[in-house]
Amino acid sequence: MSTQGSGDPPGPLATLLAEHIARSGPIGFDTYVAASLYQPGLGFYQRGGGAGRRRDFITSPEVGPLFGRVMAGALDRWWVKMGRPTSMVLVEVGAGPGTLARAMRAAAPQCAGALHHFLVEVAEVQWTTHPEGVTTLAEFPRPADLPPGPVVVLANELLDNLPFALVEKTPAGWVEVGVGVEQIQDGSLVLVEVPSPNGTLPASRQAWCDQRAGDDAPMGARLPVHHEAAAWLGDALQLATVRGGRVVVFDYMATSAELARRPWTEWVRTYSEQGRAGHPLEIPGSCDITTEVAIDQLALVADPVRVWTQAQFLTHHGIADLVAEGDALWAESGICGGREVLEAGSRRSEADALTASEGLGGFTVVDWEFPLP
Numbered sequence: 001m002s003t004q005g006s007g008d009p010p011g012p013l014a015t016l017l018a019e020h021i022a023r024s025g026p027i028g029f030d031t032y033v034a035a036s037l038y039q040p041g042l043g044f045y046q047r048g049g050g051a052g053r054r055r056d057f058i059t060s061p062e063v064g065p066l067f068g069r070v071m072a073g074a075l076d077r078w079w080v081k082m083g084r085p086t087s088m089v090l091v092e093v094g095a096g097p098g099t100l101a102r103a104m105r106a107a108a109p110q111c112a113g114a115l116h117h118f119l120v121e122v123a124e125v126q127w128t129t130h131p132e133g134v135t136t137l138a139e140f141p142r143p144a145d146l147p148p149g150p151v152v153v154l155a156n157e158l159l160d161n162l163p164f165a166l167v168e169k170t171p172a173g174w175v176e177v178g179v180g181v182e183q184i185q186d187g188s189l190v191l192v193e194v195p196s197p198n199g200t201l202p203a204s205r206q207a208w209c210d211q212r213a214g215d216d217a218p219m220g221a222r223l224p225v226h227h228e229a230a231a232w233l234g235d236a237l238q239l240a241t242v243r244g245g246r247v248v249v250f251d252y253m254a255t256s257a258e259l260a261r262r263p264w265t266e267w268v269r270t271y272s273e274q275g276r277a278g279h280p281l282e283i284p285g286s287c288d289i290t291t292e293v294a295i296d297q298l299a300l301v302a303d304p305v306r307v308w309t310q311a312q313f314l315t316h317h318g319i320a321d322l323v324a325e326g327d328a329l330w331a332e333s334g335i336c337g338g339r340e341v342l343e344a345g346s347r348r349s350e351a352d353a354l355t356a357s358e359g360l361g362g363f364t365v366v367d368w369e370f371p372l373p
């Protein structure tokens, strides 16, 4: 198994994890990601890392307010399609600093009077910038916790940050790859095979891996196993099934078969301070750890009604009209028009960034829709 190559001091979370592993044995990669991102006080998101121009990476809402404006229009279309209910619940999960929520509210959708807007964000340090008028929760709500009405669940770049396990194809079968400590050298964290009772994963898991990766996946192939994303999606779909409405997720995605044929270091990535960071085991807690999401594993939970690229989704929901409106406003008032006109004038460059096929526009949008009960 590959090891990290570090020169930097690994930090307090590495020490904590190494002590835990020395006591109790190797941990799964999912447990490692959970600690690296969400360990209270030490995990990347719990320390205030995350999306934003002055933070670690740019997401679609952080490009500017246009993404939120398009989403506000989409919300109105869904509300009208559902018969303009007098009460509708929007649950945005993995809300980070609340930038999308702010932009959607500023766009003043027609459905605003009916809307109960909830943000779900596990890292409380991110709540300080959430806008007024929303309710922030630390966990995904149960149906009984919410006001009446249909539900729209939105998640932008959440699933890639939910802890995932790693498996590898070996001559003996698929094994789980986790994190141990280097005994011979300096006690640093290394990738190891996580022992399971039979040496390899149970037969049902072997068949699952072969099905996802394809029987002819090369030896040494690795796969993410999105068990937390699947569980989260199950809860979100259950809520939307009971209430009617939809679940819409945006993320960078591929298929398990594609991922199995690419080096894992290409689809597991680390970010900090607007750039790529080092090996995921290098300094746990110092950077984001994220994976491309295997869309086939989401479809196992339930078949979506539609899969789009982000560019297709934004085009369907009127991004070109908003850009044209912005251009007209800018042409009319220019720099003297104040903040609103300045914002309108930047829509064209924001749209370029949001729809670029090699960038955000190439992200995948997966959409599940449920009738009103």
Ligand SMILES: C[S@@+](CC[C@H](N)C(=O)[O-])C[C@H]1O[C@@H](n2cnc3c(N)ncnc32)[C@H](O)[C@@H]1O
Binding pocket: 045, 050, 051, 059, 060, 061, 062, 093, 094, 095, 096, 097, 099, 120, 121, 122, 123, 126, 138, 139, 140, 155, 156, 157, 158, 161, 162
């Ligand atoms: C990549 S950031 C995306 C932030 C925002 N949606 C955006 O697009 O800018 C992912 C966020 O999801 C949060 N998160 C991770 N697991 C979560 C969970 N189970 N429930 C709610 N939020 C979670 C993280 O703390 C982080 O703020």
